[in-house]
Amino acid sequence: MLTRRDLLRIGMVTGAAAAGLGAIEIIGPVGDVSVDPGKTVGAVRKIPSMCQMCTTACGIIANVRDGRLLTIEGNPADPNSQGSICAKGVAGPSILYDPNRLLHPLKRVGKRGEGRWRRISWEEAYTEIADRLRVIRQSGRPEEFAFQQGRNRSSDIVSRFLNAFGTPSAFNHRALCSLNRRAAILATIGDSDWDLGDFENSRYILNFGCNWAEAHQGHIPVAIRMMRARERNNAKIVTFDARLSNTAALSDEWFCVKPGTDGLIALAMANVICTERLWDKEWFDTWSNYSAYDYARHVRQYTPERAEAESGVPAESIRRIAREFAEAAPRCTTICNRGSAAHRNGFYNDRAITVLNALVGNMGRVGGWCWHPQSAWDKKQIPEPAPVPDKPTARSLIAEAKDWPLANAWQNNKMRVGEIVYLWIKERRQRISALMTYNCDQAWSWPEASLVREVLADEELVPFHVCIDVMPSETSNLADIVLPWTTYLERWDIDSRPPQGLVDYVGLRQPVVGPLGESKDLREIFPELARRIGGGIERYFPWRTEQEYFEEYFRPVPGGFAHMRTAGVWQDPAKTPNYAPYERVLSEQELRGSETDEKTGIIYNGTDPKTGERQAIGIMIGGVARRGFSTPSRKLEVHSQFVADKGSEADKTISPLPVYEQIPAHRGELAEDQLIMISFKWNVHNAHRTMQSKWLQEIVHTNPAWINTATADRLGLRHGDWIEVTSFRPRDDQVPRGDGSRFGTLHTRVHVTEGVHPSVIAISHNAGRTTGGPVATNGRDRAGLPGHEPRPDRDADQVWWAGSLSVPQNDILPIYPDPVSGQQAYHDTIVSIRKIEDRA
Incomplete structure (x- = not known):
């Protein structure tokens, strides 16, 4: 385990602010946008829109002069990002004016x-x-x-x-x-397929493999709320991750864990909370479909010592953190992502983490584990035309x-x-x-x-x-x-x-300049x-x-399309945060004509138009008709008969309870030359588009293999050495072609660091392009499309980093779906390592 002081001493992973604007060559004609939204400051028009340099879709303000985009800044009116954007967002002009863009069919x-x-x-x-x-x-x-x-x-x-x-x-x-994550949440609460966490009001956050400071669906909106929680609430952030990410470096404690053991750690914490009666038993017995004592018996097998043996996290640390987490309840929460979910056992991992929250009664509470039924705008309030x-x-x-x-x-x-x-x-x-x-x-x-x-x-x-x-x-x-x-x-x-x-909103992405060329x-x-x-x-x-x-689409918004073009965003001021929606008392109108099942307490009214079955609208709790959860039982489902039945239909066994399943290929000791290969994203890269950005590629354009210092010593490797990495298909009869055979090979250099687990080799997947022009490929692709023929006067110093290491990890990553859900197990592939003299 490393404390915050240790993390700062080691140093954060390379981060970046955006590069300078530099000279921009406009390619092709710039059309007329035909609208003049926003306001004008001097000769500069400030046009609100929405970013798409990653999936977070932050609100932005484009500064435009004479039809040319100058710079991009955050839109303070956006309720999620609140005026902040990341380096990727600032780098938008480098994509817009990229000389290698497709401009003609x-x-x-x-x-x-x-x-x-x-x-x-x-x-x-x-x-x-x-x-x-x-x-x-x-x-x-x-x-x-x-x-x-x-x-x-x-x-x-x-x-x-x-x-x-x-x-x-x-x-x-x-x-x-995100399939495993979404499936785990749907199986447990039914109301949403994504957790949000009321981080800004939280006092204790357990992070299981989520890199929110660099690459997350909520990235900037989550990061600013995490930092506010630390500043205003003295919130503690504890991260479990196989790699020292920027998020781990920003945490109070970082535990370098073996990949795929996150769920076991969560179950061991549940064991401690149950054993020491640190739970919110009243909430759990009232709102879950499984009693606290039954769950205590279930998690008895998951001791901190067992978790230590597999994950590497000391048993006493697990006990201490479990106590601290429970003590902070209900203003405590968890966050997780591909670090816990993108595994062969990821569905169970995230089920265990979700139910850990229920055990301390923080579900839907201020500062607790929260959600919203809308993953985007309210489509009943603003329906598609x-x-x-x-x-x-x-x-x-x-x-x-x-x-x-x-x-x-x-x-x-x-x-x-x-x-x-x-x-x-x-x-x-x-x-x-x-x-x-x-x-x-x-x-x-x-x-x-x-x-x-x-x-x-x-x-x-x-x-x-x-x-x-x-x-x-x-x-x-x-x-x-x-x-x-x-x-x-x-x-x-x-x-x-x-x-x-926790209050939905709607945004408008609009042109800030006319389309270039014939795009x-x-x-x-x-x-x-x-x-x-x-x-x-x-x-x-x-x-x-x-x-x-869009005139028609935004008609329900006060001020309509004109308001959206000027402000870029709208949020209904009458709506309140989605705290504890399951407690809402049903109205007389909702109950009119309803019937209640005396055995289960479930309240039905009408039939589902799609299935023809009775429509559950709530549940009786303590003699009061409440909304409940949107699960079959109208309670939080610690025990999910729904997923067990789905497994039976497909002739597969799915545990109805959160469990830990060791990844088959990770059982026992790995061979001397074998490691577990994991993947990660840099803070300045997202998908293939970011590698087209000269500004971002200048910051990160290479992806050596991270190997722990002790592992490197054992294998006789030094920083910068060339290695051959050979991957193997999973040895698993429940996945396609799971025969354990040799799959692929690549050559790369070694980055020796304390910031990765000794059993792991970590390679960024944001590299290894062969097509897309010199910027995207580190100078390898100089072929010009029609209208894009290379120009020596322009391209001579286009890529000063030409020839830098850039390897395609996905070429040696075998197809490996979780047998339960189909989520790709990105972090489970076994590889062998061999030192070579060069990459030939």
Whole structure:
């Protein structure tokens, strides 16, 4: 364990403020935005919008002069980010004005992957795409049109087009990001698939593998509230993580844990809290469906000594922290993310962590473990403009992913198992006649990226591929047609994120400059394709312009679209924070015509229109009709019969209680040369887009392998040595191709540090690009697309770090879904290490 003083002495992981603006070359014509929102200061227009340099979507103010973006700052009106943005947000202009941007539609003229293109018109692109898609739809097999998306902040227009077309073959990246976390929360409380934590009012925060200071869905909004909690409440932050991240360095204590043991630590803390009667027994017995004494018997097996033996955290530290956590209740909470969830046992890990909160009675309390039913804006208050198409009736074997019981177990929550899409296409489990990829460089960023590239290159498996993106990429290089997409600084969106202040809000992303070149957004592309495909699709796109659509969308907001263009955000002042929603007393109107089950106390009124079953609206607690939780029992489900039944339907066993399952490949002692490979993100990088930014690449453009000092000594390695890293498939008969065979190899350099677990090798995945221009690839890709031919006068010193180490970790990361949910186990791959003289 390291204290805060120790962490400061070791030094924080390299962080960064944004680089200076520098000279910017404008490429192509700058169009007229046609609106003049915000206010003018001197010659500078200040235009509110929303960032999309990562998934946090902070509110921003763009400073624009004469149609040219100068700088970006935070929007103080945004209730989540409150005027703060990170280095990625400040670096937006470097993406907008990147000389390697896609600015014109392109058509492949050579073999897929050769990089030979012909510039075409939008008319030619629209005609070919519409003709292809019309044939598929008229065939009666709309599911043969597949849509693969990355971080989609335009969900309304994407769903509208795909549903109107009738295809269910829409694949997201949830299983590569947060599936286990979401499934664990839904199984426990039912009200939300994401926890928020009332961090600003908390006094004690346990962090299980969440790097909120650098890379988290709530990033800046969470970070500012964490720091306020420390300043105002003297809050203590304790982090369990296999690597010394910036978050760990900002914590009061950091425990360097073995990957995948987070749930065991949480269960051991529950053991202490139960044994020493530090629980809120009254709350637990009232609001959970499992008694405190029964849970005490369940966690008796998870002793601090057992947790120490597997995780490395001293038993006495576990006891002390459990006592401190319980003493701070209810103003205590946990936070976790991929460090706990992205494992073979991640669903159980996060179930254990969630129930730890219930044990001390902090659920929904001020300063406690909180949530909000809206993961974005209130869609009942601000509904999508009609007409809205029905969901498809066609079936997609890949999208349904029935091999994983919890992948799509909850209604209205699409949890696609994205990492198996290309494996199943290769195995011909479902025919794909056309694929459209959008903002998702899966040929570089997916596990077994080499398999993705193999499938995309095969014209029998994928006869037609359209890629829509801002930048050239490994994925666009394997397309037939590439459509130039606008950056987030040139397009319209309705957007918001889970509200850290527990009150939902809505935001507007609007163009701050006109689109460069011939780039277009989906909101222009999809309506035009719908009109050309015909067959009734076009009736769902009656608006002539994007502005007309948003005029209608924001009609329920006071001041409407005009207010949103000026302020950028709206929050209903009548709403209050979502504290303890389960305690709300049901109204007389809600109870009119209801009936109560005498045995369970569940109150029913009406039937569910989708299932035809009785609709539960609440539960009797102490003679009072209350809302309760949105679970089958209307209580917090420590014991989830729902997930156990889902497992039985799929002939798999899922424990209804939080348990610890050791990762099969991690059992016993590893061989002398073996380590557990984990992945991480830098604070200045997100997905493939950030590596296009010269400002951000100048800060971090390399990804050596972190190895502990003691491990390096044992293997005879020194800082900077070259090593060969060989990965192995999991030895696990419950996952695809889990035969333990050798998988892939890469060569990299060693970064020797105390800041990583001795059994771990940590490699950042934000590197290793081969396509996208010299900035993204550290000088490796200098091939020019039509209209982007290299210019020696401009490119001579474009990349001063050319040739720096940059390796593709995803090429040696095997597909490894959690058998329960399908979450990719990013942090469980076993690798062998061998010192080499050079990388040849």
